[in-house]
Amino acid sequence: MNLQRRHVRLFAAVLTAALIAGVVAGCGQRGPETGGRILLIGIDSADWDIIGPLVEEEKLPNLTALVESGVSCDLHSLEPKQKSPTIWATIATGKLPDKHGITDFMDPLTKKILTSNVRTARTFWDIIGERGMTVTVIGWLVSWPAEVVNGYMVTDYFRYSPKPDRPLPKHLTYPDDLRDEVELLRVVSEDITEEDLDRFIDLDAAMTADEAQRLPIEQMFVEMRGMSELEQLANSLRDILAGDRTFLSVARHLMRNRPTDVSIVYLRGVDSASHKFWAAAHPGEVGFAVSRTESRVFGSTVARYYEYADEMLGVLIDEFGDGTVIVCSDHGFEGPKPGQTPGGINDHGPIGILVMSGDAFKNGVRIPERSVRDVTPTILALCGLPVGDDMDGSVIEDAFEPDFLRSHPLRRVPTYERTE
Ligand SMILES: [Zn+2]
Structure with missing residues (x-):
């Protein structure tokens, strides 16, 4: 007994x-319940119209491989046009700005910078983290101060170099002591050498003073201004590169030494390079005078930066290993129209990119346009989780293999928000 x-x-x-x-x-x-591991790379401003010709020239091998192995589509941005942090917050929550509360970089009334604690909707990394998946979030716009996550967070402010009169704030990372570990990985503008810039610009093509003097007087002034701005533009490029290199290096380090189920990396360089150097590549289209020096030296910088972004993609995918890879942008890029003030959202185009490659998704299929609102619901479905009824987006069903949807039927819950 x-x-x-x-x-x-x-x-x-x-x-x-x-x-x-x-x-x-x-x-x-x-496990299969979660759709396995996920790497999400956000490339601010990435635009199919710029990508297309570069793919034709075989200049973007990593993105091309993802498109060929996965599913891709136009990703409609928010309308009317919004600033990048607002759109990235929609991508992260599946909700429109009235629900997530991130309306700008700065609060329009108080002129104070917007912080992560202003956000009034939960992110997908918070939702999947709560259900046991481990996450790493790197560089996401308006992610400072770092939130508690089931893993690691390195906020957007981490990339800025501390100055004696402007020390960096606390809570740059989660956990706080992760900061000491990644501090040495920060790349600052001063670290970027002439050789680093070589692949993006052609300094030798700058107009000489002799050449400029033979021009009609009005054109000569444009050229002289162009030459005087060369260094400033090159320094802008240094700063852009330093930011992306910082987060690339942090991402590699964390993926290698502290791997999590989900890695999320935001790269801003394509957007900044597009704003800064678009006019050089399209001098006749922007409605203001562009010097020949600027267009000769920086005329290929945007295209070269896309190639660099593709390299970063390759590095991240290699480090990540097997799993699902998602690449998206918040909007496209059209450049300023004649009569418009260049810069900011005037330069942005309405259509960004989305590519998803992994076992759950179809292979080499282009599907109809979807919205930035649909990214979070789709990631939740990939993780076998229900979509919130209060989300403004929906699951991109036609991206998934029918088998995956049969074994992971789509489900809904009223909300993921915590009601006090
Ligand atoms: Zn943007």
């Missing part, structure tokens, strides 16, 4: 252990 009871007890213990293991796998790290 005693022996039998002991067997029953042992059986119960084994069953409990199995159940716990099953539950853990279900919340899971690598």
